[in-house]
Amino acid sequence: MNPKQGGPCQGIRNAIPEMEKQGVENEVVCFDEPNSEYLGQDTFKIHALGASKTPWKYNKNLIPWLIDNFNQYDIVIVHALWLYHSHATIKALLSLKKQNMKAPKVFIMPHGMLDPYFQNAKERKLKALRNEVYWKLVESKVINQANGVLFTCEEELLLARTTFPKYQPKKEINVGYGIQPPPSRAVKMKEAFTHTVPQWNGKPYLLFLSRIHPKKGVDLLIRSYLRLEKEMEGLPQLIIAGPENHEYGKEMQALAAASPNILFSGMLSGDAKWGAFYESEAFVLPSHQENFGIAVVEALACKKPVLISNKVNIWREIAKGQGGIVKDDTEDQTYGMLREWLSINLLERNKMSRAAERVYKDYFTIAQAANKFINEVKNA
CATH class of the missing domain: 3.40.50.2000 (Glycogen Phosphorylase B;)
Structure with missing residues (x-):
């Protein structure tokens, strides 16, 4: 939830207060150190599990936390792809279902990470190859086994269909996106x-x-x-x-x-x-x-x-x-x-x-x- 990371965490901070007005309670689980200076300033609860390790952003605490806490939530939104957290969420979900335990709906919000640009850019050839392999082994299962994929606009939804083979989400939903009104000029x-x-x-x-x-x-x-x-x-x-x-x-x-x-x-x-x-x-x-x-x-x-x-x-x-x-x-x-x-x-x-x-x-x-x-x- 470090503000310097930009996009998704700012989007979360924009959306949660407005959802609370409509009676929807939100909590966030993230890979931040609990004593990070930017935490503790939000109105919603943040579960900071500690910093991740490796370029894959592995965190040993995530799957146990999800299995212990999933039953408290109706819906889980996974923000972003290509890292450990999306794989871990689906793994925890399947583990609960295998035990016939209560599990929430899980949706993936890729925030543009299924855009074909990332596979076609000349300077990203090695990363594109890595993504192809990772898609076959891991991420396609994340996308296709979730309850649905959420997009910020129609263009993102349409582009996502063109990037990888065997892209078969259960549902594609254009949920839109927005920001809080800016403060008045002063x-x-x-x-x-x-x-x-x-x-x-x-x-x-x-x-x-x-x-x-x-x-x-x-x-x-x-x-x-x-x-x-x-x-x-x-x-x-x-x-x-x-x-x-x-x-x-x-x-x-x-x-x-x-x-x-x-x-x-x-x-x-x-x-x-x-x-x-x-x-x-x-x-x-x-x-x-x-x-x-x-x-x-x-x-x-x-x-x-x-x-x-x-x-x-x-x-x-x-x-x-x-x-x-x-x-x-x-x-x-x-x-x-x-x-x-x-x-x-x-x-x-x-x-x-x-x-x-x-x-x-x-x-x-x-x-x-x-x-x-x-x-x-x-x-x-």
């Missing part, structure tokens, strides 16, 4: 952001807020921005927000070093994060694969147009609602997307900002998502 947010990014010139900027990772297309964004700097004057600054102190992060900083207008802020949270959204003019994510993109929806909720690739799985809703610009995940298309945004007049930008918020309210509020999730899972 002066303290701007102050926190200014303190965190002192090089900001005080003017609206382009914001990339995500992990700095090859699949996110941040290299496309930087190269496109550098091209535009040679052609246009007075470009807004580009602020890249995400953990950067790693090999790829340093590569991207070196790539961006040619421009003093590309700023790396590090990971932003709290008021500084919301300040980053509110003070920006647009959010940019030319990702090669993005299952849902919580940050994309946070930007929409803050009335910010989103400039994204069509590999962000919620691109259809955004394009339909005219809440941003959608292009292919190539350098030329990313360049064209930025240039298109920069050529839009203020009236059109304001219109797109209003549309962005409408897309959020129409598709991605946490109240809608929680209600749909509960109804779909109950009736599965």
